[in-house]
Amino acid sequence: MNDLRKIADRVEIEALRGEFTDAAMMRDRARLAALFTADGVLRMPNVPVEFIGREEIQAGGERLQSQWDFFVQNSHPGTIRIDGDTATGRTYVQEVARLLDGRSGLNFAIYHDTYRRTPEGWRFAERVYEVRYLDTSPLKGSAPGPGAQAPGDQAPGAGEAGEAGRVPGPGTDGAPAAQAAEDFAAPASAERLERAIAALRANGFTAELLDDAAAARARVRDLIPEGASVFTGASETLRLSGIAEDIETGDRYQALRPRVLRMDRATEFDRIRRLVATPDVFVASVAAVTETGSLVIASGSGSQLPASAGGAGRAIWVVGAQKVVPDLGAALRRVEEHALPLESVRAQAAYGQPSAVNRLLVLNAEPQPGRGTVLLLREAVGF
Secondary structure (H helix, E strand, C coil): CHHHHHHHHHHHHHHHHHHHHHHHHCCCHHHHHHCEEEEEEEEECCCCEEEECHHHHHHHHHHHHCCEEEEEEEEEEEEEEEECCEEEEEEEEEEEEEECCCCEEEEEEEEEEEEEEECCEEEEEEEEEEEEEEECCCCCCCCCCCCCCCCCCCCCCCCCCCCCCCCCCCCCCCCCCCCCCCCCCCCCCHHHHHHHHHHHHHCCCEEEEECCHHHHHHHHHHHCCCCCEEEECCCHHHHHHCHHHHHHCCCCCEEHHHHHHHCCCCCCHHHHHHHHHCCCEEEECCCEEECCCCEEEEECCCCCHHHHHHHCCEEEEEECHHHEECCHHHHHHHHHHHHHHHHHHHHHHHHCCCCCCCEEEEECCCCCCCCEEEEEECCCCCC
C-alpha cells in the first residue's frame, strides 16, 4: 500500500503541474490561483514579482496577462521528491511570448517547487521561476486568427521571402484560405453544447447539461444506488471533480478499483477481468463527444472498454465542455493530438512508460433505454 500511495502522490503532483500550464494557457487565473495553498507563494525574480496568497496570485496574474499579445508555455516533467505530506520538485519550461507593446521573447526556465498535501489534494506551497536562457529577438510569427494560414498551406511558389505570410484568397492558384487551428482545450460554446445534448438524446443516451464538476459530483451520487458494485475508469475528470474519491472511499458502494489494485494480476487476472467488465455501474469519462451524438473512448489496455460497451448494468460518463468536437474526424484528432500527450505524462509518472492508443471504442447510440448517461459540463475538466 505504501508503494501505491507514493505512485498516487506522484501522479497527483504531476497532474497539478499540468493543470498550472493549462490554466496559464487558457488564461484561467482563478483556476491557477486555486492550485496554490491559501498562503502559497509565486515568485518570479527575473520579472521581478512576488505574489503571496491566492488573491494576489490571481490579481497579479491578471495584470501580467493583460499585457500579452500571445503566450505559449510548454512544460516538461522534472524531479519529484516526496517526504510525507510535503514534497519538492522541478519543472522545465519553454515559453514564447509577445507583449502588446511589441516586445517579444523566447526563454527556457525552471520552476523550483514546494508542494503540500491538503484536504483538497496536493497544492503548490511555493513556486519559484528561474530563467536559464532568454532571447529577446523579435519573433517573426503571429497569433493566428480566423482565416490565418497554416504552415505548409501556401499556394505553389509562395515559399520565398515576402510571400510566405500571404493568405491566398479565392482564385489565387485555386488554394482556399486555411482554417484556424483546432483548440482541443477550449470549452465549447453554449450552442455547441446544446447541439451535442440534443444529438445524444436522439441516439438513445440520457444526456444532462450541468454547470460544473461540483454539480456532476452531486448528480453521480444521486444516480448510483447504495450498495452497488461500481467500477471507476482511470480519469483525471473523476479525480479532479472528487467523484473518484466519493466512490472509492467509505462504505456507501462496493468500489471495485481499490479492490482490483490489491489483487495479484499474475494469479487473479481472470477474476479481475470479470469484475471490471460487468459491474452494476461504470463511471468514467471519454476522450471526445461529437456534436452528432457519439462518444469516443481511447485506451491503452482496453480494460475499461467492456463495461462501457455494454458489460456494465449502467454507465455514467462525466464529460468536460472542452471535449465536444464537431465530428468523428475531429474526435480522433483530439485523441492523438491532445489527450494522448497529456495521458502519456500521467502514465510516465505513474508506471514509468508513456501511454498509447491501443484500443478505440466509438459509441454511436445506446440501444438499451436508460443504461447510458452522459453528464456534459459547461466547464472544462480533465484532459
